[in-house]
Amino acid sequence: MKPNQSRRHFLGASAALVAGAVLGPNKLWGAPALIRNLNKPNSLINGVQIGVITYSYRDMPDQSAEATLKYVLDSGISAIELMGTPVESFAGAPKNTVDMRxxxxxxxxxxxxxxxxxxxxxxxxxxxxxxKAYRTEMANWRQKVPMAKFEQVRKMYNQAGVSIYGFKPDAFGMQNSDAEIDYGMRAAKTLGANQITLEHPVNEAHTLKLGQMAQKHGIRVGYHGHEQQTPTFWDAALAQSPGNALNFDLGHYIAAGQPDPLNLVQQKHDRIASMHIKDRQAPTHGKGNLPWGQGDTPLKEVLGLMREKRYQFPATIELEYQVPQGSTSVAEVSKCFEFCRKILS
Structure with missing residues (x-):
């Protein structure tokens, strides 16, 4: 074979390989996309984004941003609701001397x-x-911290294949200043998040302020609830501002004895920023937090509804049942993700 024929043969074979990457059964976007996504997690399943909150890994000894990223990757998850500790410690925040675990x-x-x-x-x-003393120290630190470190966290997570959709520092409560709230929202945007989350303050003046500030920053506030959740729990905040939204907790809603969560999701889906998922029992069965598939929470039905209706909010794994002896929270989050994957596949 002549040299130019050999070259043509090689180029033709290479083109065929690239074409296979583009048109093959996995419908990849091409060789560059294949390389970029190699060994990266993907928890977007048939249009439903499964994420995880860092609280799920609260029993792990290392709570740094780097270690948290490894936990998420080892769980097979590609999206996260980040709590404050991993990010703010990376940015040089004062150390909390209280053992939160x-x-x-x-x-x-x-x-x-x-x-x-x-x-x-x-x-x-x-x-x-x-x-209380630590919060005062943090408030002073937040007034001065530049956003460069938050940009580094975003790049570190994104390059590993993990998007940050939520940020939950202890900066949005009624005890926090407007300067802290503004800091938290700027940090969320820098991280790439489209929402900040917090426990519902049940204070209309505060939800009005948060909603208005969120609008200015171009993000949403997702209010989290526990067993006080009802079908009308968020209505006052939702009426105040389009910046206010739900951080709905499906498991706690069932433990509260509330009926028909699917109807709530359907009615308010456009105002749900994100949804926490766990498997809790109804009050008649003891309200327990159980390994998934053993409780009363309609995970299959709600996830199926999200897939069918193409709802855009993420379903966030929140590990709250007791980690079995010999296991780890990382292994248990992986099991929860596999439970979701089987439902959605």
Whole structure:
């Protein structure tokens, strides 16, 4: 074979390979896209984005932005609702001396009106005193921190194949200044998020302010609820501003004994910024947080509805059942994602 024929043969074979990448059964966009997406997670399944909140990894010893990214990747997830600690610590925030891993269970017990022992009450009170001082220190830091570090976090996560759709620092409560709220929204935008999330303050003056500030920043505020959720729980905030939205928790809604969550999702889908998913029992069965598929939460039905209607809000895995002995939260989030994948595939 002549040299120019060999070259033509090589180029023709290469073109065929590229054509196969473009037109093959996996419908890839071409060789460059294939290379870019190699070994990256993909939790967008038939139009439904499955994400995870970093709270799911709260028992892991390393809560840095880098370690959190590894947990997400190892879980097979490609989208995240980031809480404040991993990002703000990366940006150089003062260190919180309170061990939040030990505080979360106590805070949950109080929120669910469970009885706290005297020692637990004392521990919680001491922690909250320290947290109050820490919040003051954080408020001062937030007034000065540049956005460059937040841009670095966005690039680090995006390059690994993980998009950041939500940001949840402790910066949006009634105890926070307008300057802190503005900081949190600027940081969210810099991270690439389209929403900030927080516990519903149940204060109309505050939700009005947050909604108006969110509009100016071009993002939405997703209000999270627990067992106080009802079909009308968000109505006042939604009427105040298009910047206000739901961070709906499907599992807590079932534990609250509320009927017909599918109807709520259908009625308010355009105002749902994101939805937390877990498998909780109804009140008649004890309200437990169980491994997925063992509770009363209609995960299959709601995820199926999202796929059918092509709803654009993400479904966020929030791991709250007890991690079995010998397992890890990363492994359990992976199981939750696999549960969703089977439903949506």
């Amino acid at each position: 030990s505080m979360y269970p106590l805070m949950r017990k109080r929120r669910e009106n469970q009885t706290l022992t005297e020692d637990e009450q004392k521990t919680l009170a001491e922690a909250e005193t320290k947290l």
